[in-house]
Amino acid sequence: MNTSRLKPLYPRFPSLTLVALLCACHGDVTPPTDEPAPITDASGECIDRPKYTEDVSNCTPLATDYQPRVAGSAQDAWAVCISDDNTYHRLYTSISTIGRVAAFDFIADSLWMKTKEPTVEDFTQARLRYTESEGLGSRVERREDIHYPAAPAACNSSASIPADYPERCVGPAKLRPLINESFASGMRGETPRVNAARIEAALLWFLYVSPLSEVTSCTTKDADCDSAWAYYTGGTPRDEAVGLARYVRELAPETHERAYDATLAVRCWRDLDRATPATQLELRDRARSQLDAALLRGMAVIVRQRFQELSCTSGEAREARWAFLKVLVPLMDREARLRDEARADTLEREVQRAHPEEVDIPAAVAALDALFACP
Numbered sequence: 001m002n003t004s005r006l007k008p009l010y011p012r013f014p015s016l017t018l019v020a021l022l023c024a025c026h027g028d029v030t031p032p033t034d035e036p037a038p039i040t041d042a043s044g045e046c047i048d049r050p051k052y053t054e055d056v057s058n059c060t061p062l063a064t065d066y067q068p069r070v071a072g073s074a075q076d077a078w079a080v081c082i083s084d085d086n087t088y089h090r091l092y093t094s095i096s097t098i099g100r101v102a103a104f105d106f107i108a109d110s111l112w113m114k115t116k117e118p119t120v121e122d123f124t125q126a127r128l129r130y131t132e133s134e135g136l137g138s139r140v141e142r143r144e145d146i147h148y149p150a151a152p153a154a155c156n157s158s159a160s161i162p163a164d165y166p167e168r169c170v171g172p173a174k175l176r177p178l179i180n181e182s183f184a185s186g187m188r189g190e191t192p193r194v195n196a197a198r199i200e201a202a203l204l205w206f207l208y209v210s211p212l213s214e215v216t217s218c219t220t221k222d223a224d225c226d227s228a229w230a231y232y233t234g235g236t237p238r239d240e241a242v243g244l245a246r247y248v249r250e251l252a253p254e255t256h257e258r259a260y261d262a263t264l265a266v267r268c269w270r271d272l273d274r275a276t277p278a279t280q281l282e283l284r285d286r287a288r289s290q291l292d293a294a295l296l297r298g299m300a301v302i303v304r305q306r307f308q309e310l311s312c313t314s315g316e317a318r319e320a321r322w323a324f325l326k327v328l329v330p331l332m333d334r335e336a337r338l339r340d341e342a343r344a345d346t347l348e349r350e351v352q353r354a355h356p357e358e359v360d361i362p363a364a365v366a367a368l369d370a371l372f373a374c375p
Helices: 015-026 097-111 120-130 136-140 160-164 170-187 192-217 223-233 243-251 253-272 281-309 315-331 333-339 341-351 361-371
Strands: none
Touching: 097 120, 097 136, 097 192, 097 223, 097 243, 120 136, 120 170, 120 192, 136 170, 136 192, 160 170, 170 192, 170 315, 192 223, 192 243, 192 281, 192 315, 223 243, 223 253, 223 281, 243 253, 243 281, 253 281, 281 315, 281 361, 315 333, 315 341, 333 341, 333 361, 341 361
């Protein structure tokens, strides 16, 4: 077929006329650009926060672990006990620790959970809640980290003990000064997000070490087993998490379940061992180790999230993440080094960078994932 004799599908215009028509038709269209979509909003926060999906399918419980979610503990190595119905049964009706976790949540809602920058008044009200009589601050002041050898006397017995044993006396030696300084700075209106982040990190570490300390003291005071449960759970069922449990459950649901299992293990131990002081210390230590492993994994996932958020924040929002990491990562160094010196060095190196922009986020995240893979 001779196509030269066919009529064109479109009328023929002189080239200049065609260009003019095209320009007229598309004059109000913005030319495409190669700029990526923004990842940070006007306040410096992530538009879309990095999302972590927990996968612990390769993790298996230890033979010594208490497993109330599996056939009511019938298949583990624990004897029949009060926790086998997968419910925490309080030793005593009143648990003062629940009020301290509620204070933590109040402070969180006032300073770092809110969408707006915290004000001087927010810091003032949060500090009032923190310093209530027999409240949260009173326990920070005497909290000990049972991972370290005991001091010659209680950490709150004199000013010299925390100074000489800062690792054991983590509350008065490390957490209290940081929290007090950050409250004071925030109440002066200085870098509110950064000060809020420091308080958050310090209180989260307090909520990590406290259940373990309470399990230990439950040996001679059985009410402290209730406190161990409440410091993690806030006195709530599994699916109504508050306090530290809320953090862990939102990021790593199975890690939360394992931590809750471990609080039931503590109660199971004290049901099987009702003497005062307790005598079945090997059983106590099994429960405490199970709780420690799950809580450490929970803390690692929280730290992991803050590392990732460095990639999509800016300004003071990024500096707040950086301040949080500079508090928490060094506190996790002891356990990290026990597990893997090289990966602990990686974490130490990254939080010692001069600026958050210099952090190798993938390296830090990979180190955390390898160090704390299983609850």
